[in-house]
Amino acid sequence: MTSIASPRQSSAIGRVFEHRLLTYRRTFRASIFSSFLSPVLFLAAMGIGLGAYVSDPTAIGGVSYLVFLAPGLLAATAMQSASFEATFPIIAGLEWSRVFHAMYATPISPRDIAFGNLAWIAARLTLITTIFTIVIVLFGAAASPTIVLAIPAAVLTGMAFAGPIAAFAATQKTPNRFSTIFRFGITPLFLFSGTFFPISTLPAALQVLAWFTPLFHGVALTRALSLGVAADEPIAMAVHVAYLSVLAIVGGSLTIRTIGRRLVRG
Amino acid sequence: MLETTSTSLIHARGLTKKFGDFTAVDAVDFDVARGESFGFLGPNGAGKTSTMRMIGCVSPITGGVLSVMGMDPATDGPRIRANLGVVPQQDALDAELTVRENLVIYGRYFGLDRVEVARRADELLEFAQLTERANDQVEPLSGGMKRRLTIARSLINEPTVLLLDEPTTGLDPQARHLLWDRLYRLKQRGVTLVLTTHYMDEAEQLCDRLVVMDKAKIVAEGSPRALIEQYSTREVTELRFAPDEAESLDGRLDGIAQRVEHLPDRVLLYADDGEAAAVAVHERGLRPESVLVRRSSLEDVFLRLTGRSLID
Numbered sequence: 001m002t003s004i005a006s007p008r009q010s011s012a013i014g015r016v017f018e019h020r021l022l023t024y025r026r027t028f029r030a031s032i033f034s035s036f037l038s039p040v041l042f043l044a045a046m047g048i049g050l051g052a053y054v055s056d057p058t059a060i061g062g063v064s065y066l067v068f069l070a071p072g073l074l075a076a077t078a079m080q081s082a083s084f085e086a087t088f089p090i091i092a093g094l095e096w097s098r099v100f101h102a103m104y105a106t107p108i109s110p111r112d113i114a115f116g117n118l119a120w121i122a123a124r125l126t127l128i129t130t131i132f133t134i135v136i137v138l139f140g141a142a143a144s145p146t147i148v149l150a151i152p153a154a155v156l157t158g159m160a161f162a163g164p165i166a167a168f169a170a171t172q173k174t175p176n177r178f179s180t181i182f183r184f185g186i187t188p189l190f191l192f193s194g195t196f197f198p199i200s201t202l203p204a205a206l207q208v209l210a211w212f213t214p215l216f217h218g219v220a221l222t223r224a225l226s227l228g229v230a231a232d233e234p235i236a237m238a239v240h241v242a243y244l245s246v247l248a249i250v251g252g253s254l255t256i257r258t259i260g261r262r263l264v265r266g
Numbered sequence: 267m268l269e270t271t272s273t274s275l276i277h278a279r280g281l282t283k284k285f286g287d288f289t290a291v292d293a294v295d296f297d298v299a300r301g302e303s304f305g306f307l308g309p310n311g312a313g314k315t316s317t318m319r320m321i322g323c324v325s326p327i328t329g330g331v332l333s334v335m336g337m338d339p340a341t342d343g344p345r346i347r348a349n350l351g352v353v354p355q356q357d358a359l360d361a362e363l364t365v366r367e368n369l370v371i372y373g374r375y376f377g378l379d380r381v382e383v384a385r386r387a388d389e390l391l392e393f394a395q396l397t398e399r400a401n402d403q404v405e406p407l408s409g410g411m412k413r414r415l416t417i418a419r420s421l422i423n424e425p426t427v428l429l430l431d432e433p434t435t436g437l438d439p440q441a442r443h444l445l446w447d448r449l450y451r452l453k454q455r456g457v458t459l460v461l462t463t464h465y466m467d468e469a470e471q472l473c474d475r476l477v478v479m480d481k482a483k484i485v486a487e488g489s490p491r492a493l494i495e496q497y498s499t500r501e502v503t504e505l506r507f508a509p510d511e512a513e514s515l516d517g518r519l520d521g522i523a524q525r526v527e528h529l530p531d532r533v534l535l536y537a538d539d540g541e542a543a544a545v546a547v548h549e550r551g552l553r554p555e556s557v558l559v560r561r562s563s564l565e566d567v568f569l570r571l572t573g574r575s576l577i578d
Contacts, residue, residue, distance in 0.1 A: 018371070097362075105324065106375035
């Protein structure tokens, strides 16, 4: 009866990931379909439809509006998906289904639960952004083969949101404040971080503000890779990556703390 | 590594849990031996769940000593939990998965390979009498079925110790008896059971030995029979009086029993011969509306120790 089973931490994270995968299987098809449909609709309506009225391509780097918009939307989509995945599933595991508590009764630790869920979010983002990138290529909106690297760039952008938001979600007992995050955080960022127009057209004060938002860095990085101009500004690119990485790492370690505190409390 | 030099599987001395200024568990001492079934009996808020969570290595101790299977929960939590089965108060089943998937994924948390976990899942479905519901979703299951699934889940790692927090609270009598039968089988297989309950009948059914907890402290310890012998009489005569007669009772029952307990709705006479006590009541010209002679229970022990009933 006394078999010692004490899995290594790396595999324990894998078990948490496996749980998310098992529950995801049920909605897999619908999820893939909407991951395709969403970029198709956005690029058709805004890139082609709205883009027809953009008469001055010099302000957006001398490319068509579709080519300008597509990588911005890619980064913004990663942000939105990550924010959703870092809120409701976290509070569900801690408060609604309490499956994180069930996991904690096994050799799995709060750290495994935090990392397993963040790893799952990263995997989801990889799937979503890959599909999005394929759609961009099909629309002829990719200016350079380096758009392949826009996939990890967009995933990193998403994780810069997922970490801090998951850390916050683990402190909440109800989802009431999540709508505040979406309304006053995610939606303004979506509109004013350079996704739809360059931030150089904003008033100076707002430009400074925009520079501090993670989505600005995500959009700038993703767009440079899609346009194939990343190598022209290596320092700027490094700053973007560093800024996003710090947010993801700090957010991730805070998530371990807040999930741990919540599980210990019971 | 798991064998301890002492015979006790769980060992606690001065075990304390505080939440800020509130003391949930106040310096309790207890030992649980291998193969024993051990209970914490007490009302809600007595500190039973806090004690269980410390044993389960999910809540750090504030003071005292605790060892589980010879290991220290503070440093060996994952290794201890690998050998525990836990049935929490709230089932925490995954409503997005089927009955069988709930077992399989839980086995995976322990690092069991897929073949082994599939074999154990089928065996446990049989044990929990849920084989027919294996591929159903969890949500439509009755409370008793969910509870049996939670117990099956807790057995997937073949635990040395099974921790059950209020295992039958909220279940109807039939479901409770079915559950008790399953737990009794586990006990016969040599699984060490540790449970909390505020039902005295459950404690009497399942526990070889128990501690009575009240207000964060252990107030008594022993087998159900020994506790009843020590703190109560063999029989109890319960009298119910009409409200006006109940008010004019003062002193008129003195000397009939070893102890008289006045509760809001009835009077309890503690006597070794309950029938004789009932006759004596009539001889004094008292006419209770109802008379019930019964054996003493743990409820009486608790009343004696704390002056209160188990279920308020």
